Amino acid sequence: MKDLDRYSRQILFPDIGVEGQLKLLKSRVAIVGVGALGTVIANHLVRSGVGYIRLIDRDVVELSNLQRQSLFDEEDAKLNLPKVIAAKNKLNQINSDVMVDAVIADLNLDNAEELLVDFDCLVDGTDNFMTRFLLNDVAVKYGIPWVHGAAVSSRGMFAVIKPGKTPCYRCLFPHVPSGRGETCDTIGVLSPITDIIGSFQAMEVMKIVVGAKTNPNLEQLDIWDSSILQMDISEGNNPNCPTCVQRQFDFLDRASNLQETYTTLCGRETVQIYFRNKQELDFIKLAEMLKKSGKVTGNKFLLRFSPNEDISIVLFKDGRVLIHGTNDIGTAKSLYSKYIGN
Structure with a gap:
């Protein structure tokens, strides 16, 4: 029992106990997105003794992340470290017995499918709908439970x-939202809400693992207004859901x-994003x-947004986007x- 000493206070909780702790130690969890939610989730799961954690993220640490992304510090931002590497470095110091795969x-x-199969649970630490629909497709296809989470401004959910027991994400959200969503970089975010939502997500992962x-x-939840809304979704299955009923995995x-197409334009530092499911902006x-985040100009045909001198984002009425500067x-x-956003 010596190896379990570090988890002694957790084991004292009757719904976990020694049996639950052993399940945690043998479990495998993948976290998609290692930002505000992902860092909170990873921190809790590593401390709780989840045996293997895969962190997946494409971004690097920036100074503006430090207000809410709890595993990072100023040195990480100075070194421009990938988020998964900076997180792994911290998590290894917290619990060296946990295998962290960055x-x-x-x-x-x-x-x-290559990155998300063979796990006991998947966790949503992302910031966009398209990745969540993709995550849902993989989860339903392979029968893997997952925990959705989102936070912006003072609100979170x-x-x-x-799969097979509750409505899937596409049952709850049948269509990719046609409007552009709010993001942390356009309307801000308060760090307590990301801590709260990420902690709830980590708790649900632990429940899944121990059964x-x-x-x-x-x-x-809205922590500014101190309001909570609970919607029972247990009976929310869509009998015609393309994903969990028809087994139609559109996002795979x-x-x-429903796919998005990304193309690098020849001879120019520009990437075009094209949406097959067109929509009018x-x-x-x-x-x-x-305009809260940079300079905005335009006409009836297009909108040009420049967050800094190096990047220019041009949006057309049908949703097509050109990103100049990369x-x-x-x-x-x-x-x-x-x-x-999405």
């Missing part, structure tokens, strides 16, 4: 999704009209949101997610 990658349809009853609700299918609403698709996706 994967520097943009999760997409080409690598999602989380839910547990168990305890998980939360049946889609929980929504390159031919699906509201330039007035979008400009109002973006020819790296991963960087372009990060910029799009950061300023435009």
Whole structure:
């Protein structure tokens, strides 16, 4: 029992005990996104003794991350370290018995199945809808439970999704949102909400691993208004759901009209993002949101947003986007997610 000494206070909790702790030590969890939510989740799961944790993220640490991304410090930002590497360094110091697998990658349809299968649980630490739909496709296809989470401004939400037992993510959100979403870089975020949501997510992961009853609700919180909304989703299955009923995995299918296409334009430092499922952008609403983060100009045909001197993002009415200043698709996706959202 000497090896379990560090978990003694957790073992005293009757719903975990020695048996539950042994399950945690043998478990495998993948966390997609190592930002505000992901760092909180990883911190708790490593301390709790989850045996193997895979971290997947494409970004590097920036100074503006430190306000809420709890595993990083100023040295990480100064060195421009990939988030998964900086997180792994900290987590190894917290619990060297846990295997932390750091994967520097943009999760997409080409690598999602390779990176996310053979796990007891998947966890959503992302900041965009498309990655969540992709995660849901993998989870349903392979029967892996996953925990959804999101936080922006003073608001957050989380839910547990168990394929075959609960509604899947596409049951709850049948369509990719047609409007552009709010992001931390356009309306901000308070660090306590990311701590709270990430902690709830980590708790639900632990329940899944030890076989305890998980939360049946889609929980929504606003810490500024001190409000909580609980929506029981246990009966929310869509009998016509394309994913969990028809087994149609559109976000893993390159031919699906729901896919996004990323193309580097020859001879130019520009990446084009093209949405097969076209939609008309509201330039007035979008400009109002973006002007908080940089310079906005445009006309009735396009909107140009410049967060700094090096980057320019041009948006067209049908949703097509040109990101000038980089020819790296991963960087372009990060910029799009950061300023435009999904």
